[in-house]
Amino acid sequence: MKAIHIHQFGGPEVLHYEDAPCPVPDAGEVLIRVHAAGVNPVDWKIREGRLQGRITHHLPLTLGWDVAGIIEQLGAAVSQFKVGDAVYARPDMARDGAYAEYIVVRASEVALKPESLDFIHAAAVPLSALTAWQSLFDAGKLEQGQRVLIHAGAGGVGHYAIQLAHWKSAHVITTTSARNADFVRALGAAEAIDYTGTRFEDAVRDVDMVFDTVGGEVQQRSWQTLKKDGILVSILALTVPEEAPQQGWRSAYVFVQPNAAQLTRMAELIDAGKVKPVVGNVFPLHEASKAHTALQSGHTRGKIVLRVVD
Numbered sequence: 001m002k003a004i005h006i007h008q009f010g011g012p013e014v015l016h017y018e019d020a021p022c023p024v025p026d027a028g029e030v031l032i033r034v035h036a037a038g039v040n041p042v043d044w045k046i047r048e049g050r051l052q053g054r055i056t057h058h059l060p061l062t063l064g065w066d067v068a069g070i071i072e073q074l075g076a077a078v079s080q081f082k083v084g085d086a087v088y089a090r091p092d093m094a095r096d097g098a099y100a101e102y103i104v105v106r107a108s109e110v111a112l113k114p115e116s117l118d119f120i121h122a123a124a125v126p127l128s129a130l131t132a133w134q135s136l137f138d139a140g141k142l143e144q145g146q147r148v149l150i151h152a153g154a155g156g157v158g159h160y161a162i163q164l165a166h167w168k169s170a171h172v173i174t175t176t177s178a179r180n181a182d183f184v185r186a187l188g189a190a191e192a193i194d195y196t197g198t199r200f201e202d203a204v205r206d207v208d209m210v211f212d213t214v215g216g217e218v219q220q221r222s223w224q225t226l227k228k229d230g231i232l233v234s235i236l237a238l239t240v241p242e243e244a245p246q247q248g249w250r251s252a253y254v255f256v257q258p259n260a261a262q263l264t265r266m267a268e269l270i271d272a273g274k275v276k277p278v279v280g281n282v283f284p285l286h287e288a289s290k291a292h293t294a295l296q297s298g299h300t301r302g303k304i305v306l307r308v309v310d
């Protein structure tokens, strides 16, 4: 099969399109014919070698932990799927990813893909949508009527977070550049703050939850927007200020986990028209380096996806 390999850590030029042995499913695993693979910031962070302390990877490595495709072969003891099922998954990041014609995934991490989506859009869902779900609902316990500040609402994670919080009937405030203001409002944001012209902490007060998808200085400035007992959930490194206990501020760090049950729930919401993946750019598999350069610009609208089958 063809796959994108990295043989060393570095810039987009270390992504090589080359021949690779087709993987074989073990017990409890399935072989998926990849039709499309989502591209996420974690891919370029791993490509640059930034996560070496956290996840052990053996080189050569295939990146890409968002997949949509068709089950080609079942390993022993897999009964919940059959050959030919159209599925999607966020596979284990410690293993080879989906920038390839085939991938082996644990069956427990796989769900049937939303019927209303093509493979390109299905591949845009798992990692980002699970991140938003696990942050808002599992860690943040967001409830109907609560006020939530979602940073980078136009991005891969943010555009799902807005839709999920809106579906939950929360009041959604989001940060974005002005060119994406109409886009985030159409997704369900009640308020869109242009972070390039306004300091969001001057415009937002008393939120129940901040969902931090930017980190650093944006995270630091976010604490003051929380009400007493509010929670800041971050998917970037978390630094809790000294005054947090006396303000009653709570916090949580989320690192997205595979979750087939949540993917099944997401498919129901998508097929019911409650959540819609937005794909900003599609590149053919062999142009993965162009996809990385585009994503690293930091201004993608929605998701970038690699097309593996035409």
Ligand SMILES: NC(=O)c1ccc[n+]([C@@H]2O[C@H](COP(=O)([O-])OP(=O)(O)OC[C@H]3O[C@@H](n4cnc5c(N)ncnc54)[C@H](OP(=O)(O)O)[C@@H]3O)[C@@H](O)[C@H]2O)c1
Pocket: 040, 041, 042, 045, 127, 128, 131, 151, 152, 153, 154, 155, 156, 157, 158, 175, 176, 177, 178, 179, 180, 195, 213, 214, 218, 234, 235, 236, 254, 255, 256, 295, 298, 299, 300, 301, 302
């Ligand atoms: N811990 C985890 O499990 C986990 C999971 C997923 C992602 N992440 C991390 O979370 C981050 C976001 O991921 P993503 O996939 O959403 O990235 P992304 O799609 O690349 O985010 C791009 C978006 O960020 C917006 N943006 C950039 N700077 C901003 C700022 N200062 N304020 C508000 N919006 C800003 C851009 O909007 P404009 O074009 O309008 O500027 C653009 O729409 C990444 O660092 C990623 O590695 C962590």
